[in-house]
Amino acid sequence: MIEYRSVAKTFPGGAEAVRDFSLVLPSRTTTVLVGSSGCGKTTLLRMVNRMVDPSRGQVLIDDVDVATRNPVELRRSIGYVMQHAGLLPHRTVVDNVATPLRLGGVARREARTRALEALERVGLDPVLARRYPTQLSGGQQQRVGVARGLVADPNILLMDEPFGAVDPIVRAELQHELVRLQHDLGKTIVFVTHDIEEAFLLGDQVVILKKGGEVAQVGSPAEILASPADDFVRSFVGLDRGRRTLRIEEVDGRQVVVDADGRATGVLA
């Protein structure tokens, strides 16, 4: 369980990224922080592994304040997947994936073996293992990033817009892959995105943020759609544009679901 207690962050130079943020993220679930740029979502994410230290308040993992932990040790115990994958360009794919293990003191041979297993788990051809990151497509690099995040089997996985830089088709593929992985592995995932569709697809708990890390609404996707807290949320999730206002029409004896403009989006089973 991750808990934010009245956390605030003002960066040197006076920029206030987060004003006063509190939240509990239950274990083995996915929490998505979603908001426009400047809402402090990445800052909040990076507080979990002490890439950013809060100016006020506390972040706790299983009731232990992360401020009491050694940052390097803490980071090694937490998976991190970032935009553009953040791979080391001078290391082969398998060495990149093995990095967290090697840093944790695992022997080279064992680290290799486990890295290859992790690559397989994220659906990458073992042939790619010997290549350098620049020889891979964006989608493949991102899978390598996920494999690296998972290889040391951390309890917590932090994902900072991991699929933001790949094309929509690959993104959809990666999203479904993550849903499948999470179903198998049951990690505590903190996921940051500006894409509400992605948030609803992946999140057990979705946190919609306004400027300065102000929480607009917290809830499951269904709860947020059923009772949006205010106009901001209504507009952010697209309830004001009719795309989510679906109704049923009878066509050839089947019940077809259409949106506010009458475009068909599916059938009732």
Added chain:
Amino acid sequence: MRWFLDNWTDIRGLAWRHLWLSIVPVVLGFVLAVPIGYVAHRWRLGGSALVSIASVVYTIPSLPLLVILPSLLGTTFLDPTNVIVVLTIYAVAVMVRSAADGFGSVSEAVVDAARASGYSAWQRAVQVELPLAGPVLLAGVRVVSVSTVSLATISPLIGVSNLGSLFTDGFQRSFATEIVIGIVCVVVLALLLDLLWVLLGRVAMPWLSVRGAR
């Protein structure tokens, strides 16, 4: 050409000596300049001052330095160590800047990713930033290597023979052939040494020469 063949054994001896007097300062200069350059890169306030100081050192005339040095180091006047120390000082002076630039050329995103993966500051510097600064460091080494080979030719003036001896000797005897051959030998040596650094760079940085890099 005839003269060259007649004196081949002597010239070869001088060339080896010259090579030795050049490689040691370049390697020492690299080893010393990299940490200084790293500090200059990381240390925002003093960094540029450090680089400037290094550059100023390069403007100290070499002959006076060669003359003063034995008294500072306690070496004898004809000791080759004097030459090596002077050339190393110049190598450091030039390479500090390229080392600082090299570390500056490393992508912040990659450094950030390394930090997030749990690299300690020391591991990050050695295992991530140093190799990624490699291409710029190599460029610096190549420049310094050429200038060191050329600068080393002054050492016969303080009694340490090398290919530069062909200049002093040819000059004293008014024998142009010897001087020309000396120049050619120095150029060839500089080019061979340059080739060595390039090949070492290839071996040390395999990721730069992969096929199909996007």
